[in-house]
Amino acid sequence: MKKFGLLIVGGIAAIILLSQLGPIIGLAISAAVLYLVFKQFVKSTVTWEKVVWGIAGLIMLTVTASNLPAIIGVAAAYVLYLVYKKWNGSTSAKTKKNDPFTNFENQWNELNKQ
Structure with a gap:
């Protein structure tokens, strides 16, 4: 049942993405x-160049603001990543066995016991 729920959530997230x-x-x-326009605005020294880059910046800011619903798509991509991670199970138990620091601590504790 858990995998079915993940499948539904993942499917919806994929469609939204x-x-x-x-x-x-x-x-x-x-x-x-x-x-890039902002960097050119900062570099320019002449007033008319700053005005031109400022106008170009305002136009690009408007274009960027019109694409803000894309944040929903980015959130859907993140949800899809979480579903993928849950589907494969927890990998933290696998990494703890291969973690060199954990192995070092275990060996150090064994040496101290002797």
Whole structure:
């Protein structure tokens, strides 16, 4: 029953992620361009260059803000990751056996007992 619930939640998250794939790409591209425009704005020394880069920055800020629903898609990707992690089971017990620090502590305790 638990796997069935994970399957349902994972399916819904996958559908949401696929439907928001375009806005996610748009958000990433527009945020990158906005960052580049900001860097050029900071570098410019002439007033008219600052005005041009400022106008370009406002345009890119508007484009970036129009893609904010992509955050829902990013959240769906995170939910899909959590479902995948739960589906395969807890890996923390496996990593504790192979953890060199845990093995060192165990060996150190054995040496101190002798």
